[in-house]
Amino acid sequence: MSFTKIEHYEKEYLDAHHDSALNVTEGVEDKPVVNPHFVRRKRRVLTTDEYVEGILAGNITILAQAITLIESNNPTHYAQAQEIIERCLPHSGKSVRIGITGVPGAGKSSFIEAIGNMVTSLRHKLAVLAIDPSSERSGGSILGDKTRMESICHNPDIFVRPSPSAGSLGGVARKTRETIVLCEAAGFDVIFIETVGVGQSETAVHSMVDMFMMLQISGAGDELQGIKRGIMEMADMMVITKADGENITKAELAKAQYQGALHLFPLAESGWRPEVYTCSSHMGTGLEEVWKGVESYLDHIEANGYFEANRNRQNKYWMYETINETLKSSFYTNPEIEARLAEVEQRVLDAKLSSFIAAKELLDIYFK
Numbered sequence: 001m002s003f004t005k006i007e008h009y010e011k012e013y014l015d016a017h018h019d020s021a022l023n024v025t026e027g028v029e030d031k032p033v034v035n036p037h038f039v040r041r042k043r044r045v046l047t048t049d050e051y052v053e054g055i056l057a058g059n060i061t062i063l064a065q066a067i068t069l070i071e072s073n074n075p076t077h078y079a080q081a082q083e084i085i086e087r088c089l090p091h092s093g094k095s096v097r098i099g100i101t102g103v104p105g106a107g108k109s110s111f112i113e114a115i116g117n118m119v120t121s122l123r124h125k126l127a128v129l130a131i132d133p134s135s136e137r138s139g140g141s142i143l144g145d146k147t148r149m150e151s152i153c154h155n156p157d158i159f160v161r162p163s164p165s166a167g168s169l170g171g172v173a174r175k176t177r178e179t180i181v182l183c184e185a186a187g188f189d190v191i192f193i194e195t196v197g198v199g200q201s202e203t204a205v206h207s208m209v210d211m212f213m214m215l216q217i218s219g220a221g222d223e224l225q226g227i228k229r230g231i232m233e234m235a236d237m238m239v240i241t242k243a244d245g246e247n248i249t250k251a252e253l254a255k256a257q258y259q260g261a262l263h264l265f266p267l268a269e270s271g272w273r274p275e276v277y278t279c280s281s282h283m284g285t286g287l288e289e290v291w292k293g294v295e296s297y298l299d300h301i302e303a304n305g306y307f308e309a310n311r312n313r314q315n316k317y318w319m320y321e322t323i324n325e326t327l328k329s330s331f332y333t334n335p336e337i338e339a340r341l342a343e344v345e346q347r348v349l350d351a352k353l354s355s356f357i358a359a360k361e362l363l364d365i366y367f368k
Contacts, residue, residue: 046062046065048080048083048084048087050062051065051066051069051080051084052084052087052088054066055084055088055182055185055186056088056091056185056186058186058187059186060159060186063159063182063183063186064161066081066084066182067161067163067175067179067182069081069084070084070085070175070178070179070182071163071175071179081178084182085178085181085182088181088182088184088185089181089185091184091185092180092181092182092184092185093184093311094184094189095127095180095183095184095188095189095190095191096189096190096191096210096211096294096298097180097191097193097208097209097210097211098190098191098192098193098209098210098211098212098213098294099192099193099195099202099205099206099208099209099211099212099213100112100192100193100194100195100213100215101194101195101202101205101212101213101214101215101231102214102215102216102217102241103216103217105217106215106216106217106241107215107217107241107242107281108194108215109130109194110241110281110282111215111239111241111279111281112128112130112152112192112194113151113152113281114279114281114282114284114287115281115287115290115291116128116152116155116158116192117151117152117155117158118284118287118288118291119190119291120155120157120158122291124157124189124190125157125158125159125187125188125189125190126152126157126158126159126188126190126191126192127158127159127160127161127183127186127188127190127191127192128152128158128159128160128161128191128192128194129161129163129176129179129180129183129191129192129193129194130160130161130162130163130194131162131163131176131193131194131195159183159186159188161179161183163175163176163179176193176208177208177318180193180208193205193208193209202231202234203234206234207314207317207318208314208318210298210301210307210310210311211236211237211294211297211298212234212235212236212237213235213236213237213238213239213294214231214232214234214235214237214238214239215238215239215240215241216238216239216240216241216254216258217240217241217242218240218242218243218247218250218251218253218254232261232262232265233265233268235262235274236268236270236272236274236297237274237275237276237277237290237293237294237297238258238262238274238275238276238277239276239277239278239279239290240254240255240258240276240277240278240279241279241280241281242280242281242282243278243279243280243285243286244280244282244283244285248278251278252278255276255277255278258276259275259276262274262276269306270300270301270304270306270310271300271301271304271306272297272300272301275293277289277290277293331366334366336365336366337362337365337366340362340365341362344358344361344362345358
């Protein structure tokens with residue numbers, strides 16, 4: 001039987017039994033998913049004067065918007081962002097910058113949350129710049145530090161800013177250095193920079209902080225495995241976290257082992273011999289001793305002139321880093337390079353051209 005005849009018989013049946021429960025009503029018309037009367041209002045773009053005035057007044061909303069402007073890859077935002085930084089620079093430099101690193105699971109976020117509330121109780125204003133690793137595949141970041149640090153996010157004296165690492169070396173956000181300037185201009189006198197703890201970002205963070213603090217955990221295997229020349233030599237202080245309950249004895253043992261190992265290293269340029277502390281973020285124990293250790297270190301380097309010398313060296317370092325980054329960006333956005341890059345790359349892949357000759361060829365085009 002053809003489909004046409006079936007449809008005909010169905011129509012005759014429905015006409016004869018129009019009151020049947022088998023009838024399907026037309027129903028109501030679907031409502032629009034979005035309110036048809038909704039009008040998206042475009043946020044007003046702030047002027048440079050409004051940004052600077054808001055930051056200097058300590059307006060957290062404007063500070064966050066300015067940091068977003070700095071982190072933007074949009075070329076149109078670059079000039080305004082640099083002008084904001086330039087105008088905020090005279091009002092910066094009056095903070096203590098502390099880098100906090102440690103292996104994943106060492107409790108960095110919990111430690112920052114616990115000690116952050118204690119620091120603000122001493123009448124300090126704290127900015128936490130938490131660097132989240134960006135996905136190599138999608139380029140996205142979770143930016144979940146505000147979720148993990150719930151209590152300090154409601155503290156009016158603490159500003160938490162998670163930023164994507166954006167693929168830069170070791171997970172250090174590309175614009176963290178500039179963000180520090182804005183936070184200092186906004187009145188924050190203590191700044192924590194939390195690394196992603198992947199073992200590569202420490203050098204970059206060390207080049208923008210006054211003190212480098214390393215968090216360790218006990219009972220995770222051979223304690224001496226954590227003693228690696230490089231990262232350990234950069235540490236100005238070491239803190240054994242999670243020293244509570246049955247873990248107290250292990251934490252004290254780890255403290256003794258690390259303290260002995262640190263004394264084997266040559267004395268740092270600052271003339272400071274790093275100390276090891278234990279604490280429990282959960283119980284709130286040992287935090288006061290840790291902060292007293294921070295103050296002792298800062299008093300020491302200010303007295304011997306290392307604080308100012310280190311800041312000057314860092315300014316010089318970041319000048320050259322900025323030059324390198326700008327040159328790299330200029331090279332890859334050059335129209336002639338963009339036009340030739342794919343072709344030269346394919347010749348290298350086809351073994352028709354060596355990598356070194358290919359690079360020289362592209363650089364000759366750029367510098368001609």
